[in-house]
Amino acid sequence: MALDIGGKTIATDEEGYLENLNDWTPEVATAMALAEETPVALNDEHWEIINFLREYYEEYQIAPAVRVLTKAVGKRLGADKGNSKYLYSLFPYGPGKQACKYAGLPKPTGCV
Amino acid sequence: MAKKFLYLNRKAPYGSVYALESLEVVLIAAAFEQEVSLAFLDDGVYQIAKGQNPKAIGMKNFSPTYNALGDYGITKMYVERESLAERGLTEDDLMPIVYEDEDDDYAEKPSVQVVSRMEMAQIMAEQDVTFSF
Numbered sequence: 001m002a003l004d005i006g007g008k009t010i011a012t013d014e015e016g017y018l019e020n021l022n023d024w025t026p027e028v029a030t031a032m033a034l035a036e037e038t039p040v041a042l043n044d045e046h047w048e049i050i051n052f053l054r055e056y057y058e059e060y061q062i063a064p065a066v067r068v069l070t071k072a073v074g075k076r077l078g079a080d081k082g083n084s085k086y087l088y089s090l091f092p093y094g095p096g097k098q099a100c101k102y103a104g105l106p107k108p109t110g111c112v
Numbered sequence: 113m114a115k116k117f118l119y120l121n122r123k124a125p126y127g128s129v130y131a132l133e134s135l136e137v138v139l140i141a142a143a144f145e146q147e148v149s150l151a152f153l154d155d156g157v158y159q160i161a162k163g164q165n166p167k168a169i170g171m172k173n174f175s176p177t178y179n180a181l182g183d184y185g186i187t188k189m190y191v192e193r194e195s196l197a198e199r200g201l202t203e204d205d206l207m208p209i210v211y212e213d214e215d216d217d218y219a220e221k222p223s224v225q226v227v228s229r230m231e232m233a234q235i236m237a238e239q240d241v242t243f244s245f
Contacts, residue, residue, distance in 0.1 A: 059176060059179075059180075060176050060177050060179060060180035061172065061173070061174055061176045061177050062139070062177050062180055064180070064183070065139070065142075065143045065184070067143065068180070068183045068184055071183065072183060109136055109139040109140060109143075
């Protein structure tokens with residue numbers, strides 16, 4: 001699979017994750033969201049989580065498991081956001097998988 | 113019921129894939145809410161050494177990931193004192209890995225415990241499951 005970003009082809013795996021993590025730009029995230037079966041227009045709430053995940057990866061070099069993500073978001077952005085209900089409302093395919101994909105991270109370890 | 117899992121790490125981080133594979137398995141086990149602890153012996157002590165930079169050999173430095181283990185509920189990382197000494201290392205050469213204790217107002221506490229070979233044998237004997245990497 002591949003994404004077309006302004007004429008540039010970005011390689012993704014069969015599940016839509018980036019082949020090369022360095023290919024990520026905000027435009028990649030936008031294009032991935034719009035390419036969903038039900039296209040998603042990313043808003044500020046989505047970006048808050050996507051940016052959080054990119055910082056997490058920068059610091060720890062892993063995509064967090066969803067349980068860990070939920071806890072970490074709660075600590076950083078408050079309990080009203082650090083809960084499954086909020087995160088699933090933004091990323092209905094699963095905040096671990098879907099948000100990590102848009103953030104250009106690998107699929108979280110332990111995710112099947 | 114949660115079982116006690118101990119992951120023994122005996123090899124240097126970059127010469128083989130053992131260290132990284134162990135870390136991946138540890139993350140998976142922790143996601144299943146088991147009681148997971150890690151042990152570092154022999155050349156495995158280098159896995160949590162400070163200041164790793166494997167860029168020149170084209171490898172990713174995965175040592176920052178050990179700092180995330182606290183968030184996965186992994187709060188015990190045993191390091192064998194004799195293995196450190198045999199390599200001219202001390203606890204100061206190891207990354208200061210911490211976890212936040214939820215039962216103590218999220219106070220940061222050290223995850224790394226340097227133990228003697230005798231104590232390590234005792235720790236191994238207490239486990240339900242031991243994996244050696």
